[in-house]
Amino acid sequence: MLSFPTPSVYQSSKCFVTYGVMGHLDPNQPPTKSKPWSTVAGQDFINRVELIIPQDAFEVVRKILNEKAAPEFQRVVMSLHDVLSGDFFTECIKKGNVMMLSEGRKGIDNVFTFRNGILTMLLDKEAYERAGLVGKPDGVKGKRGLKPRWVVEIDLTSSSMVPGKKGFDRLIYASKNAFNTPVTWLFCNLSSTIPNPDPLAPHSPTRCAAEPSVLENLDAMLPTLKPPVDAIGPEGREELQYFSTELYEWLSLVRLQSPRIQVGDQVDPYLCRYQVPGDGQQGKICKLTWQGFLAPSWCREILLSLVAELPSKTWFSFSTTTFSKGMAGDNSEISLFRAQGAPGEYLMWEIKSHE
Amino acid sequence: MESTSQTSSKNQPIAAVLLSRAHDPEETKRILTEKIQQRPLFLCPSSPPPSDARAARRREREKKRLSRKKTLKPKPLSANERRKLGLYDVPRSGQRYALFEPLHQLWLGYIREILGNEIHTGGEGAASKLTSADFHGAEVEVVRSGCVSRVGLKGIVIKDSRFTFEVVTRRNQRKLVPKEGTVFRIEVPLGGVPTATVEEGQSDEKQQQQQTEAEQPKMIFEVHGEQFQFRSADRANKKFRSHFSKIL
Numbered sequence: 001m002l003s004f005p006t007p008s009v010y011q012s013s014k015c016f017v018t019y020g021v022m023g024h025l026d027p028n029q030p031p032t033k034s035k036p037w038s039t040v041a042g043q044d045f046i047n048r049v050e051l052i053i054p055q056d057a058f059e060v061v062r063k064i065l066n067e068k069a070a071p072e073f074q075r076v077v078m079s080l081h082d083v084l085s086g087d088f089f090t091e092c093i094k095k096g097n098v099m100m101l102s103e104g105r106k107g108i109d110n111v112f113t114f115r116n117g118i119l120t121m122l123l124d125k126e127a128y129e130r131a132g133l134v135g136k137p138d139g140v141k142g143k144r145g146l147k148p149r150w151v152v153e154i155d156l157t158s159s160s161m162v163p164g165k166k167g168f169d170r171l172i173y174a175s176k177n178a179f180n181t182p183v184t185w186l187f188c189n190l191s192s193t194i195p196n197p198d199p200l201a202p203h204s205p206t207r208c209a210a211e212p213s214v215l216e217n218l219d220a221m222l223p224t225l226k227p228p229v230d231a232i233g234p235e236g237r238e239e240l241q242y243f244s245t246e247l248y249e250w251l252s253l254v255r256l257q258s259p260r261i262q263v264g265d266q267v268d269p270y271l272c273r274y275q276v277p278g279d280g281q282q283g284k285i286c287k288l289t290w291q292g293f294l295a296p297s298w299c300r301e302i303l304l305s306l307v308a309e310l311p312s313k314t315w316f317s318f319s320t321t322t323f324s325k326g327m328a329g330d331n332s333e334i335s336l337f338r339a340q341g342a343p344g345e346y347l348m349w350e351i352k353s354h355e
Numbered sequence: 356m357e358s359t360s361q362t363s364s365k366n367q368p369i370a371a372v373l374l375s376r377a378h379d380p381e382e383t384k385r386i387l388t389e390k391i392q393q394r395p396l397f398l399c400p401s402s403p404p405p406s407d408a409r410a411a412r413r414r415e416r417e418k419k420r421l422s423r424k425k426t427l428k429p430k431p432l433s434a435n436e437r438r439k440l441g442l443y444d445v446p447r448s449g450q451r452y453a454l455f456e457p458l459h460q461l462w463l464g465y466i467r468e469i470l471g472n473e474i475h476t477g478g479e480g481a482a483s484k485l486t487s488a489d490f491h492g493a494e495v496e497v498v499r500s501g502c503v504s505r506v507g508l509k510g511i512v513i514k515d516s517r518f519t520f521e522v523v524t525r526r527n528q529r530k531l532v533p534k535e536g537t538v539f540r541i542e543v544p545l546g547g548v549p550t551a552t553v554e555e556g557q558s559d560e561k562q563q564q565q566q567t568e569a570e571q572p573k574m575i576f577e578v579h580g581e582q583f584q585f586r587s588a589d590r591a592n593k594k595f596r597s598h599f600s601k602i603l
Contacts, residue, residue: 130499132506173507177498 462492501536534580
């Protein structure tokens with residue numbers, strides 16, 4: 001009874017490729033609702049952003065980045081009761097626009113996230129039963145009854161979430177009795193104004209700014225960077241599949257800083273049979289990485305300015321990776337590639353993990 | 356296959372055919388008529404009619420005596436009768452929390468007396484004494500439950516039945532809490548005796564007679580309702596063994 005392993009339904013991550021047109025960018029009215037902008041902004045809690053550009057575009061990019069401030073986030077130790085009471089609650093949660101993620105591995109520990117005004121608690125069975133808040137079972141069909149985990153979602157910005165009302169009082173009771181240990185949170189303020197005095201100050205946060213780490217002047221073999229002409233339409237599906245797979249593989253190797261893409265790489269074919277696809281062009285490329293607790297709105301703004309300001313003959317690749325969602329540690333990712341000479345078109349890979 | 360019918364090819368009943376395999380023809384015929392076709396059917400096979408009037412009278416008397424004994428024995432009440440008698444109704448005026456406060460104090464004194472010194476050490480000894488204790492008048496709080504809306508209910512027990520606790524809450528409401536899948540927490544303040552600290556991390560250095568309730572050292576224990584599903588009368592002599600609980 002106690003020693004059988006619990007069966008689970010494992011599904012591997014899936015990759016969706018989109019080859020589309022970006023449309024006209026009006027600097028006064030930045031697009032939000034169309035792809036790819038809506039997919040980039042629709043992610044939650046981005047962990048890493050990587051940008052790959054040819055070396056001669058690096059100056060332009062540096063100018064773009066200097067105009068904007070580096071994204072800032074803070075790490076703070078608070079209990080759930082602190083989050084729900086006092087100045088922090090009235091200023092940051094009710095009125096402000098913030099994003100918070102607590103420590104813990106989803107699927108193993110109890111994790112709290114706060115985004116778009118909704119507090120989501122991912123709990124195991126004991127914590128859920130002790131909390132007394134109504135929630136839904138997590139996982140496919142509640143993991144079919146074996147050690148179910150629960151998801152509780154509460155909209156904290158609604159008018160009924162005020163001290164004195166029954167629903168809020170139940171939440172406070174749960175935070176005092178079931179979740180009274182302080183946990184480490186990552187906090188990101190999405191709005192540009194900080195209320196004075198800073199409500200986080202009594203909890204002594206650690207401020208971190210995500211500066212990009214730059215790798216310049218990598219001598220690399222470049223693949224064919226233009227999608228084949230007949231990749232459009234239903235007949236070109238196979239062409240598109242081959243091209244996008246090879247290009248994504250090359251981009252991933254660049255992101256991993258693999259020696260296979262460098263010029264003059266001689267590796268025993270017994271160990272690795274990878275060869276850069278294409279006709280053996282060489283060039284210098286540059287890679288920038290931001291790592292931290294980043295907001296999807298910031299990613300969207302960076303992407304907009306890159307698309308608007310980089311000249312049309314330069315290609316670039318922009319990818320965002322989220323925090324992992326479950327026990328297996330898979331995370332979801334969006335990679336976008338704009339080819340040279342085709343400024344309105346883009347190729348996008350969306351990797352979605354299933355938990 | 357040929358259809359099986361009552362008569363064989365010789366127009367004889369099948370019983371006769373089978374019997375003729377075992378007996379000679381005369382025997383067959385005799386057995387067939389006496390024991391099969393003209394078999395007597397006794398209507399009252401186990402009690403032969405009494406041979407004389409005296410035995411008949413004696414039998415009547417015995418039957419009457421037994422039925423009289425049966426009607427004198429009390430039967431449990433049916434649900435309808437219970438509802439009509441209203442034995443467990445609590446009138447609206449009686450549902451006040453303040454009315455049961457003295458009962459609660461009485462219960463605290465009773466528990467302190469039962470536990471004696473075990474109230475300071477806790478553990479197995481205290482647990483075995485508590486299982487046989489009566490819980491009417493205890494202030495219970497639901498701390499963990501399979502039905503999440505019950506968590507947080509707190510009140511004084513006025514009825515401890517086999518599967519439920521009936522409590523009166525501070526807001527003068529009578530609530531019926533099922534014991535299944537629920538964990539109850541009970542706190543017993545030590546009551547002003549200057550002694551050492553107790554479990555649950557409630558360390559209190561001050562040893563004054565007049566302490567506020569929040570500062571008094573308390574003994575806190577949790578009762579698993581799943582394992583507690585017995586009437587308080589039945590629980591007195593029950594030995595509890597540890598079971599694997601499916602809710603944990």
